[in-house]
Amino acid sequence: MKKAMKRIISLEINGKPVELTVDIRQSLLEVLREQGFTGAKEGCGVGECGACTVLIDGLPIDSCISLAVWAEGKKIETIEGQAKGERLSKVQQAYADTGAVQCGYCTPGLVMKTTEFLETHKDQLAKGEMPDRQVIRKEHSGNLCRCTGYQGVVDAVESCCKSLISEISEPEAK
């Protein structure tokens, strides 16, 4: 039997500092799921489908191919950090409203990717410019979805962009 090689890592998960004892061979996905963060899913397990996407220091990462020990000192955001109580995040709500969720297996990963997309495009959105649908498709191409045909997904991202633009241009209307 292989000997477990344990290490203690300190990190932040959804804004909360945690200290975890992990096997150095464990993926971040495995450790997150062991800790109850089961929103990130294992699809392919080899970095192809994006179902396991979480944000590490704001960047979308395939947690199935990231070692948990690499998360030492980092800020991890998972789908569980999106809703506040019963209230969905704007991205989650947009996915629900546009019918971008069918079986939902890909949805946590896509929502995390969209969250990062909105952040990285915020300067453009602040100028009132909409990202092109092709850009939205291209930047979400690392997240595969077998159910929706992506139409609803792109609609959801576009809807988030539009509402951010109007919030920025009409802050008093919030």
Ligand code: FES
């Ligand atoms: S499960 Fe990680 S990319 Fe598919």
Ligand code: FES
């Ligand atoms: S909604 Fe089923 S895989 Fe995307």
